[in-house]
Amino acid sequence: MNLFRLSWKxxxxxxxxxxxxxxxxxxxxxxxxxxxxxxxxxxxxxEKNLAGVDLVIGxxxxxxxxxxxxxxxxxxxxxxxxxxxxxxxxxxxxPLIEDALPLSMGDSYRGFRIVGTENKILDWYGxxxxxxxxxxxxxxxxxxxxxxxxxxxxxxxxxxxxxxxxDDENLEHDDAESFVVKSILASSGxxxxxxxxxxxxxxxxxxxxxxxDPEKEIEDEHDHSGHDHGHNHDSDGHNHxxxxxxxxxxxxxxxxxxxxxLLRFKGRSFQALNMQRSINENTDMQAATPxxxxxxxxxMMSSAEQALRILAIIIIIVSAISVFISLYSxxxxxxxxxxxxxxxGAGPSQVFSLIVIEGIILTFLGALIGLILSHGLLFFFAEHxxxxxxxxxxxWTFLPTEGYxxxxxxxIGLVAATIPAYQASKTDIADTLxxx
Amino acid sequence: MVKLNRVxxxxxxxxxxTNNLSHQYSQRVISFPDITCAKxxxxxxxxxxGCGKTTLLQLISGIRSSQRGEVWIGDMNISExxxxxxxxxxxxxxxxxxxxxxxxxxxxxxxxLSLAMKLAAQTxxxxxxxxxxxxxxxxxxxxxxxxxxxxxxQQRVAIARALVNEPLxxxxxxxxxxxxxxxxxxxxxxxVEQANEVNATLVVVTHDNRLKDKFNNRIEL
Numbered sequence: 107m108n109l110f111r112l113s114w115k116x117x118x119x120x121x122x123x124x125x126x127x128x129x130x131x132x133x134x135x136x137x138x139x140x141x142x143x144x145x146x147x148x149x150x151x152x153e154k155n156l157a158g159v160d161l162v163i164g165x166x167x168x169x170x171x172x173x174x175x176x177x178x179x180x181x182x183x184x185x186x187x188x189x190x191x192x193x194x195x196x197x198x199x200x201p202l203i204e205d206a207l208p209l210s211m212g213d214s215y216r217g218f219r220i221v222g223t224e225n226k227i228l229d230w231y232g233x234x235x236x237x238x239x240x241x242x243x244x245x246x247x248x249x250x251x252x253x254x255x256x257x258x259x260x261x262x263x264x265x266x267x268x269x270x271x272x273d274d275e276n277l278e279h280d281d282a283e284s285f286v287v288k289s290i291l292a293s294s295g296x297x298x299x300x301x302x303x304x305x306x307x308x309x310x311x312x313x314x315x316x317x318x319d320p321e322k323e324i325e326d327e328h329d330h331s332g333h334d335h336g337h338n339h340d341s342d343g344h345n346h347x348x349x350x351x352x353x354x355x356x357x358x359x360x361x362x363x364x365x366x367x368l369l370r371f372k373g374r375s376f377q378a379l380n381m382q383r384s385i386n387e388n389t390d391m392q393a394a395t396p397x398x399x400x401x402x403x404x405x406m407m408s409s410a411e412q413a414l415r416i417l418a419i420i421i422i423i424v425s426a427i428s429v430f431i432s433l434y435s436x437x438x439x440x441x442x443x444x445x446x447x448x449x450x451g452a453g454p455s456q457v458f459s460l461i462v463i464e465g466i467i468l469t470f471l472g473a474l475i476g477l478i479l480s481h482g483l484l485f486f487f488a489e490h491x492x493x494x495x496x497x498x499x500x501x502w503t504f505l506p507t508e509g510y511x512x513x514x515x516x517x518i519g520l521v522a523a524t525i526p527a528y529q530a531s532k533t534d535i536a537d538t539l540x541x542x
Numbered sequence: 543m544v545k546l547n548r549v550x551x552x553x554x555x556x557x558x559x560t561n562n563l564s565h566q567y568s569q570r571v572i573s574f575p576d577i578t579c580a581k582x583x584x585x586x587x588x589x590x591x592g593c594g595k596t597t598l599l600q601l602i603s604g605i606r607s608s609q610r611g612e613v614w615i616g617d618m619n620i621s622e623x624x625x626x627x628x629x630x631x632x633x634x635x636x637x638x639x640x641x642x643x644x645x646x647x648x649x650x651x652x653x654x655l656s657l658a659m660k661l662a663a664q665t666x667x668x669x670x671x672x673x674x675x676x677x678x679x680x681x682x683x684x685x686x687x688x689x690x691x692x693x694x695x696q697q698r699v700a701i702a703r704a705l706v707n708e709p710l711x712x713x714x715x716x717x718x719x720x721x722x723x724x725x726x727x728x729x730x731x732x733x734v735e736q737a738n739e740v741n742a743t744l745v746v747v748t749h750d751n752r753l754k755d756k757f758n759n760r761i762e763l
Contacts, residue, residue: 112646112657119648443646449605450703451633451661453626536606539640540596 109456113463120436124468127432130425131472132479135515137418140480141411142507151497152178152400155297157230160374161382161393163192164366169394170403176209176366177396179219179297179496182271183211183365187391190360192367197356202378205230207368208355210309215265215285217273217493218253220302222309222364230368231296237261238289244308244352247285250301251293252498263287267312282312293498300496307352310362426522429468433461433526437533444530445538454531461530465523466516473515477508557581557710557743558602563611565597574598574611577745577761581710584734584744586753589763595747598763599713602745603636604628616710633662637704637742639733641716643696645688651675651699652684655706662707674702678732694725701733708740715747726752 117124155177164172165185174181189196195206207230210222221227225240228248238261241248249259259265264284269277285308291298355364371378385393437444444457484491485501492498557579564573572594579585589595600606602613604620607628612621615635620628632638645654655674656666675681678698683691688699697717704712714733718726730753737744746753754760 108660112649115648115653440647442644446644447646447657447661448629449603449632449638450658451629451663453629455626456661536600539600539605 109459110463113460113467116436116440116460117464117467123432123436127425127428127468128472128475130421130428131469131515131518132475134418134422134425135473135476135511136479136483137421137476138415139477139508139511140483141414141418142505142511143480143484145411146505146507147497147499148495149404150295151297151495152404154295155231156396156400157232157296157368158370159230159368159396160371160378161369161395162366163187163195163369163385163391163393166390166392169392170399172366172392173394173396173399174403175211176368177297179211179221179301180494184392186363186365187367188360189355189358189362189364191389191391192364193356193360195367195369202371202375202381204370204372206370208306208364209366209368210306210363211365212271213267213269213279213309213312214271214273215267215302216257218250218257218300218302219271219496220247220267220285220304220309222304222306224306227298227303228291230370231294231298233294233296233298234292236290236292238287241288241304242351244305244311245283245285246288246308247302247304248289248291249287249303250291250299252299252492253302254287254290259287259290261287261289279312295498297496299498300492305352306355306364307358422518425472426469426518429465429519429522430526432468433465433523434529437461437526437530440530441533441538445533445535448533448535449539458527458531461527462520462523465527466519469515469519469522473512476515477504477512557583557616558745559614560602561612561614563598563601563608563613565594565601565606566609572597574601574763575761577602579743579745579759581743582738582741583759584737584746584757585759585761586757587745587747587761587763588749588754589747590749593763595749595763596715599638599715599745599747602711603638603713604632630663633658634664634707635710637707637709637712639697639700639704639712639714639717641719643688643693643700645696645699645703647687647689650685650687651680651691654688654699655703658703658706664707671702671706674706677736678702693720694729697721697725697729698732701729701736705736705740705742709742712737712742712744713747714744716750717746717748718753719748719750723752726750730756 157177159177162173162176164176164183165187167184171181172184175183192208194200195203196208205226207227208223211219213220228235228240235248236251238248253259264286266282266284267279269279285302285304293299382393382395385391448454448457481501481504484499488499488501558577559579560574560577562576564571574594577585577587587595587598597606601608602615604613604623607625608621612619614620615631618631620631623631646657649657652671652675655671656668659666659671672681672684675684678701680695680698680702683695688696691699697720704714712733717733718729721729733744733746746757
């Protein structure tokens with residue numbers, strides 16, 4: 107029967123009295139831990155997906171919205187831009203630009219965004235293929251690891267996309283061609299986990315199809331049947347759209363549109379900075395720097411976060427007071443018991459330790475429950491958060507800061523218990539034992 | 543530093559001696575007659591309520607420190623010890639039984655006894671505790687929480703607790719006043735029997751006349 111067990115027995119002997127302080131403490135710690143977790147993982151998400159992008163060019167509107175939609179696939183795109191407008195930036199001989207990556211967005215399949223782009227996006231984000239080959243022809247797709255897992259898609263599966271970025275069956279492109287899964291990406295923790303990648307041209311074709319005049323379509327079919335023998339339509343219906351390798355965007359019709367263009371500079375120079383200003387001033391497009399916009403976003407979030415943090419600290423202080431009160435008020439009913447222990451040979455320091463350990467047990471348990479709560483909450487909401495942030499949240503990774511949180515909890519328990527413990531150790535045992 | 547090991551009384555046959563002991567409460571001073579008990583000798587301190595019986599026991603056990611006079615237990619003058627030294631000495635050498643038994647509420651009978659050994663810095667010996675409980679016919683209730691026991695049973699456990707460290711001196715403050723006649727006899731006999739077994743000196747303080755004739759050594763306060 108050591109002191110620790112004795113303290114433990116005393117705590118669980120009065121479960122209801124201890125429960126309030128325990129839950130309060132758990133709430134405070136849980137809130138802080140949850141904020142730390144979210145903060146860390148959201149920042150990680152933003153950092154992992156920077157992909158060395160120096161500038162994003164898109165339709166005019168909110169620069170933050172453009173960054174969020176093009177880089178993180180969170181918000182809606184600001185609009186589309188014509189190929190002829192971005193033509194200079196696609197030129198591989200551009201003196202300032204190392205590489206440019208076009209993105210076309212606006213369609214989705216069961217909540218996952220379909221992005222029309224080029225194969226090199228995999229190199230930009232440093233993502234490997236898990237199985238299959240990269241998409242080459244139109245209507246071929248490469249899907250992210252989370253997409254494959256969530257929708258149970260494998261190589262060779264087909265699906266029809268729907269218009270817009272929300273999961274809505276009514277918006278399905280019924281009459282467009284089906285997409286074929288060509289490959290699945292290895293899980294990378296980047297936003298590519300959540301995306302369906304295809305060619306830019308597939309996007310145009312899905313939408314062109316819809317604007318096709320029904321009469322013309324019938325005419326088309328007549329046309330086709332006339333040339334049946336040459337095209338072998340019956341065995342492979344997608345023959346004529348699929349099997350020609352898409353042109354590069356420089357060779358394409360310059361009146362076509364894309365959503366945005368990601369740029370990597372050869373080096374951050376004065377001219378590069380000028381280019382951003384010049385795009386914003388002289389064209390119908392806008393250019394924005396991801397790092398700057400994300401910093402702006404973080405600074406906007408930090409004031410809300412600050413308020414929450416203060417709230418959590420207040421809850422912890424209140425719970426520390428509650429630990430203090432519950433220990434202090436228990437002294438009165440345990441006075442005789444403590445005096446008895448003194449009479450059996452326990453020194454004042456042992457009685458002091460006993461009460462302090464009780465305080466520490468309370469805050470330790472509170473912190474433990476708090477951490478379980480916050481991680482459990484994250485686990486519970488991970489799917490929802492994944493949809494909102496396009497990021498797989500890790501519920502069961504623990505941060506070093508949580509370790510500090512734990513140590514702080516123990517210190518708070520110690521401090522809250524000090525006065526009751528001192529009081530207990532100073533009680534006059536003779537008077538206590540006489541006034542029974 | 544005074545050595546606090548268990549006092550072994552080999553040649554010295556005295557186990558308790560008080561000299562000129564008195565205690566001052568705010569309004570009055572109580573003076574006590576000198577008490578001398580040989581080893582293994584049992585003494586009854588008799589007196590009406592309010593005459594300071596409990597105070598005397600507290601002075602002897604070192605729970606209350608004396609302003610005047612000396613208390614010798616074995617060859618140790620406990621009046622000279624510091625508070626924590628007295629706590630330590632008491633745990634090892636004095637077993638105390640109170641009028642109403644009080645235990646650590648959250649612990650079982652067995653755990654209360656093992657706590658008594660632990661607090662006296664003894665190694666907890668399960669066999670020893672179980673044998674003791676067996677002698678007091680309480681072995682079947684070792685796992686029970688103390689406040690679920692009857693008064694008589696509680697008093698037996700209190701006796702077991704006073705004996706568990708095989709003390710030199712057992713002090714009993716009104717051990718029978720909460721008990722009926724048959725329980726009084728049983729508890730008293732048990733007390734004497736167990737005290738004899740460990741060769742301890744028993745000092746019983748009471749106003750209970752039922753115990754009066756059972757002692758050869760009586761001191762009226």
